[in-house]
Amino acid sequence: MLITCPYCGPRDVIEFTYQGDGNRERPDPASQNFEAWNAYVYDRLNPAGDHNEIWQHSGGCRTHLRVVRNTLTHEISSVAFVRGDHASGARRKAEDRS
């Protein structure tokens, strides 16, 4: 499996560290909404098909990447810097999880 890092180009999966489900929304650190924290820590979408996930290019440029990968075929359809999310204020919303 190759992941095409936007900075380094196509690299073997062994250079990357999986950070898991990218759909989760971390509550505000000051939040005392236990249900929201529980959901953030324990609940996963786990789709069969396109999965929005975070990888770190830990054996390369060390940036965090938002990858859309098909969990049935391992085919990767998009890779982008996670930090772009914050620059544009575009955290994942429930409606674009599909």
Add this chain to the structure above:
Amino acid sequence: MMAEYSAFSLLANALKGNKDWKPAWRKPDPKASYDVIIIGGGGHGLATAYYLAKEHGITNVAVLEKGWLGSGNVGRNTTAVRSNYLLPANTRFYEHSMKLWEGLSHELNYNVMFSQRGCLNLAHTPAQFDDYARRGNAMRHLGVDAELMTPAEIKRLVPALDISSDARFPVVGGLMQRRAGTARHDAVAWGYARGADRRGVDIIENCEVTGFLRDGDRITGVTTSRGDIRAKKVAIAVAGSTGRVMQLAGIETMPIESHVLQAFVTESLKPFIDTVVTFGMGHFYMSQSDKGGLVYGGDIDGYNSYAQRGNLPIVDEVMSEMLALFPGLARVRMLRSWGGVCDMSMDGSPIITAGPLPGMYLNCGWCYGGFKATPASGWCFAWTIAKDEPHDFNAPFTLDRFHRGLVIDDKGQGANPRLH
């Protein structure tokens, strides 16, 4: 009359050229309704059907399997059976399973080839050895056998192991469970299937569940590739497909991630190891099948996957670990490798519970330890379905334990499924 096995029937059929064997279970068409539907014709689903019929007298049961019987993880695992856990909830449950294993061939009149050849966990640092002593004491405290072994004793038991002080990770000791071992995985599925079928359970293969029939929140049946089937109770035992099936019921998130686990077998060798050996510095475990092949595996690939195949980095890692322990295997050829999809839970422990919807029962979260749990999983799930409440053995394995702070994290890894 279905196939019954005895020394006499084997001899008689051998003399007649093995032409007169009867099928071990029927191939019925689905009825319009059942008392209980079990989704998933793997080890756990079939064991559940068997114990529902045998222990609770509930025989109007269908097991729905989307492929052929035993085509999932029950035929893809590395066949190890053990009960060497640290936390009491796990120890009690898996020890119950071990006791069922010990009588299983006799119980089913089907040779599951359960072989109590022992399972040896190797320690490579003094701290790890201390940790094993703690786990061994915890096991013995609950009546499970465990013993610490010195390197010299380990060398006598497994001569091929490199225990020299200049090994990459020298062996400083080990924790042995003598009653652990291996079983013939396909035979477990077939034995439970025949036992369930004989008591009246319909096993329906090539029948994929495509949705749930509902009356409000209550589940009243399933839609399948072979038509709608109604049931008072619908039980789910689909391992790696849990997320997909729960989404059909409108449940979007679960404390589960599906991951792919690879396993490997070498060409057949003469007797090489007569126990199960696990590596303490990485993740590697190996035993030898009765055919002579070395059966082994390691970590999951480590990313969400529903593909029943993995990638090369794990192959490389597993082979490296094998050679670190057994340098003499360097020129042995790998015969086959394959992958199975594991339902990795957030604390490494399973879920066996009524709910989460009315009329629904859920059995999942087996990570990659589901095979050894097969008898107790079926036994406890059948109890839960029949009585609408858990047995003491599975009472801790609830679905809501994560949100209530009652996790059962044997390895202390936290909510990171790829590390369990």
